Amino acid sequence: MSLKHAVLALVAERRGYGYELVQRFEERVGPGWQLNPSAVYPALDQLERGGLVTSVARRGGTNRSPRIVYAPTDAGTDALETWLCATDAPSEPVRADVHLRIAFARREHHLALATQLATQERACSDLLARYPRPHGAGRDTTGPALVDDAVVTRLRAELAWLAQARATFERDAG
Amino acid sequence: MSLKHAVLALVAERRGYGYELVQRFEERVGPGWQLNPSAVYPALDQLERGGLVTSVARRGGTNRSPRIVYAPTDAGTDALETWLCATDAPSEPVRADVHLRIAFARREHHLALATQLATQERACSDLLARYPRPHGAGRDTTGPALVDDAVVTRLRAELAWLAQARATFERDAG
Numbered sequence: 480m481s482l483k484h485a486v487l488a489l490v491a492e493r494r495g496y497g498y499e500l501v502q503r504f505e506e507r508v509g510p511g512w513q514l515n516p517s518a519v520y521p522a523l524d525q526l527e528r529g530g531l532v533t534s535v536a537r538r539g540g541t542n543r544s545p546r547i548v549y550a551p552t553d554a555g556t557d558a559l560e561t562w563l564c565a566t567d568a569p570s571e572p573v574r575a576d577v578h579l580r581i582a583f584a585r586r587e588h589h590l591a592l593a594t595q596l597a598t599q600e601r602a603c604s605d606l607l608a609r610y611p612r613p614h615g616a617g618r619d620t621t622g623p624a625l626v627d628d629a630v631v632t633r634l635r636a637e638l639a640w641l642a643q644a645r646a647t648f649e650r651d652a653g
Numbered sequence: 654m655s656l657k658h659a660v661l662a663l664v665a666e667r668r669g670y671g672y673e674l675v676q677r678f679e680e681r682v683g684p685g686w687q688l689n690p691s692a693v694y695p696a697l698d699q700l701e702r703g704g705l706v707t708s709v710a711r712r713g714g715t716n717r718s719p720r721i722v723y724a725p726t727d728a729g730t731d732a733l734e735t736w737l738c739a740t741d742a743p744s745e746p747v748r749a750d751v752h753l754r755i756a757f758a759r760r761e762h763h764l765a766l767a768t769q770l771a772t773q774e775r776a777c778s779d780l781l782a783r784y785p786r787p788h789g790a791g792r793d794t795t796g797p798a799l800v801d802d803a804v805v806t807r808l809r810a811e812l813a814w815l816a817q818a819r820a821t822f823e824r825d826a827g
């Protein structure tokens with residue numbers, strides 16, 4: 480996953496410190512990624528060790544958690560362009576834990592599966608309710624709007640399948 | 654990802670050695686997971702170190718690559734049931750590298766993005782062409798058939814979105 484590159488893109492857009500980058504990530508990519516905010520700090524460390532970003536200042540914060548502001552290096556700017564221009568990124572395999580569980584389940588597991596699928600349906604519905612996101616006026620919103628479409632399309636398909644699969648297991652278990 | 658548990662389930666079904674487990678995984682879960690066959694060996698090592706499987710025999714092979722046959726331990730059988738009965742598995746976030754790239758792309762990257770999306774469309778079509786899989790007659794095929802439905806539903810939704818996103822970027826870049 481290219482979280483590292485996304486963080487690099489945020490820093491290149493405007494220098495910033497960890498928490499601020501998390502907020503801008505959310506704003507740009509949306510809730511579908513379910514970013515764990517703490518994942519941004521290792522990404523920044525990795526980028527700094529690789530010479531792609533550098534810490535340029537400290538902006539407030541506390542002694543225990545100083546707000547270190549990052550900016551891209553020339554190598555970082557180049558790496559970002561390479562990532563954005565890549566045409567050979569592999570497509571994502573269709574991997575889901577629940578598919579494995581379903582593939583190996585026996586009849587006595589069907590009730591537990593139905594319960595799990597119901598939980599996933601709720602999670603998908605909750606996430607779907609957060610779309611469409613408001614997009615700032617006057618900016619190029621092509622990218623973020625297409626990402627929203629991707630997430631909404633996928634969630635709707637997932638919900639259709641989840642309902643069908645849950646009904647199958649409920650019938651079998653009943 | 655619970656590849657480890659899937660391998661445990663295969664071993665519990667019938668003792669087996671690495672390559673044979675890979676074949677049975679493919680047969681049970683299908684091509685959607687795009688399992689890298691070499692991933693099975695670290696999973697077996699991890700299961701053995703955790704006391705969930707044990708190597709019980711050697712069946713042919715060569716000195717350089719002996720075929721070590723694995724069987725589940727009692728702890729492995731328990732762990733498998735726990736996994737199959739779990740109702741609290743987290744739902745999968747909607748994460749795709751290409752979404753990140755799209756979220757951060759500027760106009761000059763749109764042509765490269767259109768090319769990448771076309772590649773992904775071909776990959777999705779190729780994978781979709783491998784469904785539905787033939788399922789062995791006389792066995793309970795509920796699980797594997799539902800996994801097929803999940804993959805097909807997701808691929809169709811992905812193809813619809815890919816075509817729309819590609820058209821957007823082609824128009825912008827043209």
